[in-house]
Amino acid sequence: ARIIDALTQENNLDTINLDISFKNLQKIENKRSEAIKNQRLISSDEDFVKASISHNGEKYKCEVRLKGDLPDHWSVDRISLRVEMKNDNIYGLSDFSLQRHGTRQDTGQWLYLQSLKKEGLMAVDYYFVNFFLNGKHLGVYGLEGHFSKDIFEKNKKRESVILSFDESKY
DSSP, X not given: OXXXXXXXXXXXXXXXXEEOOHHHHHHHXXXXXXXXXXXXXXXXXXXXXXXXXXXXXXXXXXXXXXXXXXXXXXXXXXXXXXEEOSSOOBTTBSEEXXXXXXTTTTTHHHHHHHHHHHTTOOOXXXXXXXXXXXXXXXXXXEEEEOSSTHHHHXXXXXXXXXXXXXXXXX
């Protein structure tokens, strides 16, 4: 009960508002239903829909899609989303994920990433925010950056190669 109290109490975290049209939200919901049926999410660039995101009184255009390899990202009402901004950024990030508090081991992911940075290793940015989807408060979410070209500058490293696993064969 204390954890629930902590997550529902007022806090001084920044607020992120995401607005998605009914039609586009239905497209995300259809993808979610498909993922639940198949027990895995198969996503592509065609899954992105237009939306707008607000932070600190500023409103920006963006594209969003459902995200997450594991069902805890999409099998619950508080879904995880991938956000791509074309010409703008939030916290210096143009590509990031929004996922409910708890999908990344509560504060464990944040602590791990902070430890990596403290040791001079590359790590993505991670922030906690109050998240609203179409005016509905979904609680505390994690806003997590992605490995993209700007990560070198943010981590004060020389640009190099980033390797990743190809998940399309999953």
